[in-house]
Amino acid sequence: MSYLQLDGIIKRFGSFTALDEVSLSVQQGSIHALLGENGAGKTTLMNILYGFYQADHGSLQLAGKPLNVASPRQALDAGVGMIHQHFMLVDNLSVLENVILGLPGGLRLKLAEHRRRLLELCERVEFTIDPDAVIAHLPIGTRQQVEILKALYRDVDLLILDEPSSVLGPGEIDAFLRMLNRLKAMGKTMLFITHKLDEVFQVCDRVTVMRQGRVVGNVEIGDTTPAKVSRLMVGRELAPPPQRVGNAPGRQVLQLERLSALNDRGIQALHQVSLEIRAGEVLGIAGVDGNGQAELAECIAGLRAPSSGDIRVCNESVLEHDVATRRTRNKIGYVPEDRHSTGLILDFSLWENAMLRDSRRAPFSIRGLLRRAAAFARTEDWCARYDVRMHSIQQKIRFLSGGNQQKLIFAREVECNPDLLVVMQPCKGLDVGAIEALQRTVMEQRAKGKAVLYISTELDEVLAVSDRIGVMCAGHLTGVLERANANAERIALLMTSTVATGASL
C-alpha cells in the first residue's frame, strides 16, 4: 500500500518552474531515496511536504487521507517530520529541553515525565544519549540523533532526511545507516534525500530520480545499478568539445600534494587531494555542491589552512604565505564562490571594489596614500573592456546586476596578471550573456598561458571550458578525466562514489 502519494505537483516561482508535475509514491515502512543534482527540485518538494511552501497544483495524500499542510507545525501534527541538513537545535539547551521545545501542553513543564518518556524512546531506538547533556558539547552525529528524537517524540511516521550524511564523518555514516534500518524495522517510513549513490544502494528500497523539476526515474533498488541511476541523474548527452586553440600545456604551475583540510564545523572536508595544473591548461572540477570544492579553493587562495599536505605554485610551497603574499608574490588570482559575502563589499563603490585586493599597491596607492585619480581611471578602463554596465564608478556595487558584479571581479582578478586563476562557481545565478562573457575571459587567460582551476557544480559549464575534468565527492578527488574521454556516465559515477579511485582515465 502506498503510504505517501504525491500526484502532479507543480510549483512555480515567478516564471521559473521548480517542480513540474511531480508524482511520487512511497510504500509504508520503506526507505525511499530521492536523488538529483543541485536545483533538481528535491528541496522544494520536501519544503512542500513540510509546509514551508504550498503547491500550485497537484494533490498530496498521506495514509490514504489528503494531506494539507500550511506550516511545519501542521506537518508534524499529520505525522511528517523533517531532519534538516542544518540542525534546528538550540545549542545551549539540553537534549531533553530541545526535544520538548515547542510541544503543546499548557504552562506546566512536567520535565520528569518527559525525561521518562524520552529515555523509553531512546531505549526503543537504541540511542545512548544523556538527556541532560548540553547540545553544544555533543558530537555532530549525536546532534543528528537528537534531531531524529525530536521528530520521533512527536510520533511522526514519515521522516524526511535532507542530505543527512553530508554533515557526518565516515565513521558516523555507517552508524547512521544502521540506525535507518532500525527505524525501518519499527515501521517508520523514510524519505532520504542524497546524492551519494553508495548510501542509496546500501539501505534504500526504492529510488526516485529528479532532474530539472521533473521525475525522470522511479525504480526498485534490486532492479537497477549505480551506473544506470547516475546516468538518469545527469541525464544528457554531452555537448561536443568546443573548438579550441590547441596549445600544448607548459610548465607546471599548481601542484597539490595529498592536501587535506577541515571545514568550518571541524569535519574533514578534503581527503588527500593531489593534482597538478600546467600553464595554458584549464582543470575543471565537477561535483555536487558541498563535497570539498569550497575548501579546496580556499586552501589554495590562503583563506583556509590545510590540515596536511602541500600546495606548490611554480615549484614554491605557499603554505607559509598569507592571502596578500599569495596574490602578489605567487600570483594567484581568485574568484570566490560568493560574490556578495566574500568577493565584494556591497556598500563600497565600484572603484573601491576594483582596488579592494590591491589597495596597498601601485597604482592604487603610493606610500600609504590612496591615489583616487589612478583608481578611477583603472576602474573606468576595466568597466569598458569587461563590459561592466553601470551608471558611474562612484555607484555602490550593490546596485549592479549579478553579471556585472561578477565581470568586475573577473577584471580585478585577471588584471593582476596571475599565473594561476582559481575560479569558483562563477556563473551561479547569471544570465546566458554574462556566462558567455566570463567563459570567454577564462579561455583568453588559457590562451595567454595561465593555469586555471575552474570549479563548478554545473557540468555543462565545466565541460565548456576544461582541458581536463576532475570530479570530487565527499572530499575525495575521485578521478580526473581528459576532456575527450569525459562522458556523462563516467562523470556521474565519479560524482557519486565516495571512494577515491585515483584513476586518471
Added chain:
Amino acid sequence: MNTLLRAVYGLRMLWAVLAAFLVGSGLILATGHNPLRAYAALFEGAFFDYYGLADTLVKMCPMLLAGLAVIIPMRCGLFNVGAEGQIYIGALASAAVALYLPEIHWLPHLLLCLVAGMLGGGLWALVPGYLRACRGINEVIVTLLMNYVGINVVSYFVSGPMMQPGAPYPYSPEIPAGLQLPLLLGDADTHAGVLIALALCLVLFLVLRYTTLGFSMNAVGKNPQAARYAGMSIKRHLMLSMVVGGSVAGLAGAIEVLGVKYRLYHLFSPGYGYDGIVVAFMSGLNPLLASVSAFFLAGLSTGAQFMQREIGLDVTVIDALRGLIVIFVAAGLAWKYVVPPKAVRQAARANPTALTGELR
C-alpha cells in the same frame, strides 16, 4: 524628485534634532513655560554670549574627542562604549606624569603628559580590543563594564595615594602652573585643548578618506569576510582601531586635567564618554561633522544653565531634551535599512531557487 529625496535623507540628523525640539517644547509647555522663550534663552546663552560660547567650547572638547573615540573603532565595526573609562584612565596617567615626573622644561613635560594620557586610554582599550579580536568576546560588554573599573581606579588613587593632604574631597594636588594648557580667549576659560581636538578631527578625516589604512578599516567594518579575502588582517585592524580610539579618549581625559580642572578629581567627567556616542551617531561617523554635533551638544549643556537662570526652567528639561535627541537620532539611523536593496530583489527574481536554498 530623486535628488530632493536624497537631500532630505542626507539631512536626516537635522530633522531628528528638530523633531526632538518639537516634542521638547511640549515638555516645556507642560511645565508652564513658553518654549520659544526657553529655546531663545538656550541658544543665546550657548552660542551668542561671550562666556557662554567659551564654556560651550570647553565642553565641546571632551565630547568631540570622545566622539572620535567612538567613530574610529566603529569604522572597523566595533562599538566602543568605553570612552568614559578611557577618559578616566587617560586623566590618571596624565596627572601622574604631571605630578610625579621630576621637573623638566615645561614644553616636553606637557607633551609627555598628553602622550601619557593617550597611552593610558589606549592600553585601557587594548583589553577589549584584544578580547574581541583574539577571543571573540563582545566588545560592547567589555568596554561598558571597564568604565566602572576605570572610574573606580581613579577614585581609589585620588582618595588614597594621590590625594591632596588634608583635602575635604577626593582630589589630587594641583598640577604645576607651567603644565596647565594655555588659555585662548583672555579671561574666559577656553584652553588650547580645543584646538588640539579640532586639529585631530581634521587629521582623522584625512586619514580615513585618503589613506590605505582608512580604506582597509572601512573594508573590515563593512564586510570582514571580504576584507580577509582582500588580504587585510582582521585582528590587527580591530585591535588597532580600539587602541587608537581609546588613546583619543585618553587624550580627552588628559586635556580635562591639564586645561580645565588642574587637578585629578574623583568623578570628574559628567559622562563625556557617553556623550561621545551621541556625537558619533549624529555625525554619521564623519569626523568633520562630529565637530558640529559636539559643538551643538555642548551648547545644549551650557545653554541649559542660562535657560534656568533666565526663565527659571529646570535643567532637567534639557536632560529630557538630550534623551529625545538620542531617540530621534537613533530612529533616523534606522531609516537606512528600510530602503530595499534593488539588486537583492532583482537577484531573487532572476534566481528563485536561491530562495529555496535558504529555507533548508
